[in-house]
Amino acid sequence: MDIRLIITEVLKKRHQKVANLEKIRQGLSELEISLDNLQQMMNQTRDQTAGIPSDFVNVISDITNNTSHIHDKIVAINLSVAHLVKRFGKETINIGVAGKARQGKSTLLQKISGLSDTEIPTSNELPCTGAKSKIYHYEGRSYARVEFYTQEEFLKEILQPYFEKLRLPRPILLERFREILPDFGGETNQDRNLEKAIYEKLKDIHHAFPSFYHFLSKPAEVLELSQIVEYVTQSHGRTKYFSVRAANVYTKFPNHDVTGLCLVDLPGLEAAQGHEKKLVSSLEQEVDAVILVKLPSAQGTQYDADDYKVIDLINDSIKEIDLTDWLFIILNELSDGSNKAQVQLLLDNPPMTYSKPTILKANCNDTAEVEQHIFSPMLKHIEQKLETIDKQYVKALATQFDRIANELRGILHPAHQSLATELPGLGMDMEFSKLFRQFMGDLKVGLEDLVLTIRQEIQLLGAEFEQKVIEVCAVAKKNPPISEPMELARQYKVFGGWNRAVEEQLNHLRAYLTEHLATHLDTYLQAKIDEKLTAFVSQIFPNTFREVLLQDNQEGNNSRLMLKVLLEQLSQTKQPILYTSFEYILKFSFAYHSHFHYRVREEMRGLETYTDASVREIVPNDATQENILEKAEEIAAGLLERYQKTVYYVNKRLSGKEMQTDPGRAIFSLVEEIKDRLIRTREIEEEEWRPFLSEMRGKLWTEAFGHFEREIALKRQWQQAMEGILRNVEYVQTGFSV
Template sequence: MDRATIITSILEKRKPLAQRIQLVEGNLKTLSTALNQLEEYRNHLLKQVDEPNVIGRLEEINFSNIQLTIASELEALTKLKNRFSRDTLNIGVVGRARQGKSRLLQSLTGLSAAEIPDGDRQHCTGVRSTIHHNPQVDTYAEVWFHTERSFLDDVIAPYYEKLRLGIKPITLEEFANKPLPQLPQDIPGYAAPGAMYEHLKRYHTHLDQYHHLLRETSPRIIQKDNIREYVSQDTPDGQRILFNYLAVKEVKITCKFPNVDIGKIALVDMPGLGDTGLGDEERLIKALGKDIDFVLFVRMPKSAGDYWADVDVKLYDTARSALVDLPVNLWSFVVLNKTNAESNNGDNFKNCEDLLNTVEEKHINVEKCLIANCANDTETSQLLDTVLDYLTNNLTVLDKQYTSTCQKRLLETHQAVNAELNKAKTVFNQNLEDDSQEIEELFSDLFGDSDNGWWKDVALALQTLRTELWYLRQTPNEELYHGVLNAIKNCEQDKGILSLENALQEINNRIMISSAFRAYPDYQDELRVLISHRFLSLDENLKRTVELVKNQVVNVLKEKGRLNIISNSEGSEFFTEISQLIPERFTKLKAGFRIIADFQLSYRGLILPRIRQHLDGLTNISAMTGQSGGISEQQDKTLTVSKDTTADDIFTALEIDYNKAINTIKPAIEELLCEPNEAAHAMVEEFIDNIIRQKDIQKEWKNFLRGLRGQIWSEIFGKKERDREMRKKWMESVNQVNIINELESFNLAQ
């Protein structure tokens, strides 16, 4: 099997692991949420319970350290998931300025200084660049810019924190318009903070030259000839006048590598590590731990003599801190950059050998330390072959080791949660079964039966009310009676056209405009509508009647049934609220409350039909045909209109029609005055049948009240029920965490 196929196979084997890691990530987040809820309830209980032993056991439970561990594990799993989700094997190239990193990348990728800037003075490359091999396309780059927010949070803010510069700028305008704070005199160190401050000044001083890019859409596709403008600090002749890179978050370059048998790999140029003049070190450390499979440390010894300096050790330690779960010595080489006599550095081969022989003395532990000319295509190709051979032979083992380390910590987290849950399960160690039996017996006595207790009191009081309403059912309803009197009074005080001082003139004007044939029926219509509207107010009287009787039932349920504890409402609203509290499984009881809540009497249903039949004298429409205008005229009409009909004739006829209607409506409605009381009695009797007399209804009441006994009989069950509810809710929360914390939920293996 060729190397490209092996690399593809390794990448494909990683994908299912990434999916499994994502599931474990989700489980960890769910566990964290459940632990947080349990912690909140524990804090609530500490304020509620008064038993010293329970308080002591609650205080012994500590989830805060576990939450910190979970947060740390989520970060570790994110790194592991990113590693296994990649479509390429990523090789990071790390080194200080002027060590040959860029020359090595040029040799490996076939790119030139135009795409991968190099220089003999300072760091020339200013942006992390990932270079992908793709033999099918011409060279191009994708540029991701910072947003204004990420620029301030991820780039500028760390400088303010590390250099102790005070309040960080919140907006780009604030960063641009305010001068930089002075570097504190008492900050530890001297050269490193000073170099970092100078780099921050570069961001600040040249903001006008790159800030527009912070609003650009990413990624931007860049052709080969323009790549340098976005990755370099210098022009080809060494002038440090390029500033676009300051707005760039990342660049991905795609090109054809000279060595075609390499498969899906990418080389990552990581400027900033090992150079105190750049303040991006922490971001690059994160990238190293998240995005890199293998590291090449590039070091070019001076030909005049060299040694492993503290800065080299610091660079190694920095990289080592990027991924603690997989020691960096297992996934890194040191490349000692060999130069010849014709180079600016001169022949340094002997110095390369010296550093090779002393690398272990400085504890710079890597898998291999190699000597290679980074500017020589043949030697760098051999170097890449060595790296790829190592990866194809060892990467699967490294992945397993990395996964195993994470798995071990996940198991420890699982066990730590279990340890706290075991404490949580013993917080309430009372004999719940005996306590429950005692409470149930007491409740049964209080609920009672037909001879005593709650059931007897409620049933008897409702029956007494029913009897009272039975005696009233044949008596006129006072509420409706007064409503009728008020409506009749309004009809007599305001008769529409008939009450106007200039009524005759108004009628005459109407005759002149539309004729007497039209004026008379039009006025009849107006008076009919007027009378009908006067009686609309009876709807409110009927509603009040029903609500008054409902409130009598409510008073019984509140005073005798103690239901005022669970609802302070009145009338229909009370029954609606109780109905909503009754669980669906108590179908008969729930329906009984819902039926009485919905019961109502209406004007349109009870009274309107009786009124309308007495308004026929105020209509010119035939009851048979529905037409007007004499096609089938009423036999007993007051006025037969002719061309000689006067305003006086119409006024007199209208007055007769109006008075006749009022005088016939009044006795018709009086016949209905008993019906509201009859309906109210029927409503209450039906309610009693539904919630007292039905088969098995007593059982539904008892089961319903069992859940409310701590409220209804608070003086007896209050504390017991509260304690019981606390225990129940606590154990439910504990069991919920226990279910989430199953070992299988944290298994990274397939």
């Protein structure tokens, strides 16, 4: 199959897995949080152990002790999945090329990519490559794109690791790096020579800092290939490479269309650079196979400590993949054949590692050999193994998690069973039954007494209502909104006559009187209802019940608020009658407009304008254009007389026996219906009150049930926490099985 199509297909399958891997990550993150919460719950439980059975404390202690190490395992596997998400989310298949200085790494990159010394310089002296470069196969016109570190990235990813490795005080701000470097005091350390080399490298960065500082946090730059050398090499005093996060080169490879393939130049294997973390990060997240270039010396050679260090870094970065499947050691054979015997020696005696990497030999300076013995085998590896390796990687993580899942289930299932909440014993049942009977008895007596009290107060409420009507009407008579004579004269002119002007006045007076009555009487009526609701709540509910309803209330002792809270505690499905009863109480309304106005309105006929009779009675017969102001005074007096007479009739109607007892009877009917709904409805006592109060018994009767309820609540909290963990475990396992 065409290698380009193979690369495209592999990338497509990887991208399809990313969304599911993200879900797995989310599940693992929730597991981390859930296990953290177990420890927090344990700490909280220790603070309130008084009265909690010791066997319960022992069970939850075992849970936290036995799961603490599992938390670390989940953190590790979640990190691996995060790396896998980045790996599978890439738009390219990446081959990392690594090697110490002067081993032929840059030469190999040239031969594969077709680039020259101008873009990838080589040297027999100091290391040339200073910044990580990525070389992409690109069918269009070649170019380069340079990405720079931000100032914060440079501080945290480049500088601070040096200071940490040397045990020097870390600079918190980048500007502090401009100051004089602290002296290196590690002359007596075991690794003093290595640390001295690292310190000298840090001095180089410090010395060059003013020359490249201005590149930090700059946007990426697009360059010609001929310019790239200035940004990626450290020869000839160049320093820009310090500021470069990555140099991306886009060019057409000479022998294959490998669109979707990228070569990653991995600097940092020289011990003095101390950038192992950066290398490991690249290996974990972006490299799919690694080429390690080694140039055996003609004077004698072996796999040395540095080689094993690099192999260990590669192996440890992704333990789920065998070195056989992704590490290729290239033994670089010199053109003159002077190290041929040493190459063969290393080929015959591979490094003594647990997993054996693939070892190839080729002259990295020979394009044909590189094509035949290195690049073609790499492409064949991608074609034949990469998809399988991806599956093995995911399967390895799934297997790891299966072990974690089995361990968690082995801990949590028995613990959950041992914490199964038991029903109250016989003694608890008997105590609750006694308190329940007492509660219902008090409720019935309280409601019957309240009904009797309200019945006896009907006449008293009527007299009180009559007095209130007199007060409201007396206020209504004062300062009615009748225009002054001058204003009436102006209205005469506006309307072109007295009839329209007087009609407007009558309409205003009628509306004013209606609003005045409604406002003041509604306030009074609502206050009376609230007064009786307060009596209802205080008389029928014990203090403890009211305290429970008001425990989270910031507004004081408010009967309506208490009833609202009670309604929220009730279930429409479990306690439908209680729910609708208290909902009815809260919604009950007794207002002027709904109960009185339609009858009182008959007494306001004197302020009507539907016929002209009222107007004719007010407008003098001898009113003319010549006596407008004089007649305006008479009309104002007539309007006042008509208004006062109307208020008198309204007062008389509202104070009459027909309406006087309405408020008292309305309140009586409310209380009587409350009684019937709450205690006289069939089966309400056993089917609704008993289960409702049973759920609240710990709060209502704290002394009798508080300790028991706290223990039950604590057990439920731990059970729910364990159930949540087990659900997350199932969720993650399902994700891995997709």
